[in-house]
Amino acid sequence: MRVGGVHHHRDVQDGxxxxxxxxxxxxxxxxxxxxxGIAGASTxxxxxxxxxxxxxxxxxxxxxxxEYVSLKAQKELVExxxxxxxxxxxxxxxxxxxxxxxxxxxxxxDSDLAEEVVKQIMSNPDVALDVxxxxxxxVDPAQLGNPVMAALSSFVxxxxxAFVPVVPWLAGGGNSAVWISAISGVTATAVVxxxxxxxxxxSVFRTSLRQMLIAAGACSATYLIGSFLGTNxx
Ligand SMILES: [Zn+2]
Numbered sequence: 051m052r053v054g055g056v057h058h059h060r061d062v063q064d065g066x067x068x069x070x071x072x073x074x075x076x077x078x079x080x081x082x083x084x085x086x087g088i089a090g091a092s093t094x095x096x097x098x099x100x101x102x103x104x105x106x107x108x109x110x111x112x113x114x115x116x117e118y119v120s121l122k123a124q125k126e127l128v129e130x131x132x133x134x135x136x137x138x139x140x141x142x143x144x145x146x147x148x149x150x151x152x153x154x155x156x157x158x159x160d161s162d163l164a165e166e167v168v169k170q171i172m173s174n175p176d177v178a179l180d181v182x183x184x185x186x187x188x189v190d191p192a193q194l195g196n197p198v199m200a201a202l203s204s205f206v207x208x209x210x211x212a213f214v215p216v217v218p219w220l221a222g223g224g225n226s227a228v229w230i231s232a233i234s235g236v237t238a239t240a241v242v243x244x245x246x247x248x249x250x251x252x253s254v255f256r257t258s259l260r261q262m263l264i265a266a267g268a269c270s271a272t273y274l275i276g277s278f279l280g281t282n283x284x
Contacts, residue, residue, distance in 0.1 A: 066203065067249075068246075068249050069200070069203065069204065069207075070203055070204075070206075070207040071207070071242060071245050071246055071249070072207075072246070073113060073203070073204045073206075073207030073208045073210075073211065074207045074208070074210050074211035074242055075211060075239065075242045075243075075246070075261070076109070076113065076208055076211065077106070077109060077110070077113075077207065077208035077209060077210065077211025077212035077213075078211035078212065078214055078215070078235055078238050078239050078242065078265070079211075079235075079239060079264070079265050079268055080105065080109055080212065081102060081105045081106055081109065081211070081212035081213075081214075081215050081216065081235075082214070082215035082231060082232065082235030082236070082239075082265060082268070082269055083265075083268040083269055083271075083272045084101060084102065084105040084272065085098055085101065085102045085105070085215045085216065085219070085231055085235075086215075086228065086231065086232060086269045086272050086273040086276065087272030087273065087275060087276035088101040088102075088276060089227070089228050089231070089273065089276065090272065090273040090274065090275070090276025090277035090278075090279075090280060091276040091277065091279050091280030092280060093223075093224070094223075095219055095222065095223025095224070095227060098219050098223070098227070099216070099219040099220065102212075102215065102216035102219055103216060105212060106208075106209055106212035106213060106216060109208050109212055110204075110205045110206075110208040110209045110212065111205070113204045113205065113208045114201040114202065114204050114205035114208075115201070116204075117197070117200045117201045117203075117204045118197045118198070118200065118201035121194075121195055121196075121197040121200050121201075122197040124189075124194065125194050125195075125197065128183070128187065128189055128191055128194060131183065131186075131187055132179065132183060132191060135179060135182050135183055135186070136175075136179050139172075139175070139178055139179060139182065143172070146172070146178075146182065147168055147169075147172050149182075150168045150171065150172070150181065150182065150185065151164045151165055151168045153185050154167060154168065180192075211238070211242070214234055214235060214238045215231040215232075215234060215235040216231075217230075217231075217234070218230035218231045218234070219231065228273075232266075232269050232273075235265060235269065236262050236265045236266050236269065237262075239261045239262055239264075239265040240258040240259070240261055240262040240265075241258070242261065243257045243258035243259075243260065243261030243262065244257065244258040246261075
């Protein structure tokens with residue numbers, strides 16, 4: 051996006067929003083499919099209700115755990131690299147200087163200018179470490195994210211999405227609940243698809259249509275399989 055003629059990256063702040071929208075989308079699709087599968091197998095609304103709430107909790111917990119583990123691992127990896135890089139800058143100052151010069155030369159900066167820039171960067175140990183980590187690992191050590199917050203955020207967003215198809219089963223049951231569940235799930239999926247399309251600069255119509263078709267396909271498949279299992283096994 052452009053603000054005041056300067057190009058601004060969306061990654062940092064919008065990355066959190068984007069992750070939340072993906073969480074909502076996952077919750078929606080997986081729980082509407084689960085609920086319709088159970089609804090196909092059983093006409094007892096209390097069973098569908100329990101299954102839907104269990105699906106919400108199980109999915110939200112596993113999403114949160116996955117998010118926590120992966121962010122924590124990434125953080126630990128970068129923290130270890132920070133220590134290694136710091137020692138290397140202290141012990142092999144010349145080699146580390148040359149390494150950075152080579153990186154800038156590789157990007158088309160003239161040798162003299164690259165050397166001058168790197169000399170200034172290397173004169174401040176904190177800046178030197180920060181730049182080395184960014185250039186070599188491709189990450190900003192200051193913006194690694196908080197594993198606990200990320201886990202919490204994916205728990206909440208998955209739950210929000212997964213709750214939508216449960217709603218019709220809280221008070222009702224039968225065919226009307228099946229339809230309301232399916233329609234609200236698929237509609238909400240289309241809305242989420244539209245939001246994701248805006249984030250990734252894609253066609254809103256095509257992305258939400260695609261999301262809708264995927265959700266509708268998943269619902270029909272699990273409903274048919276559930277009906278088959280319900281009449282043949284249950
Ligand atoms: Zn280095």
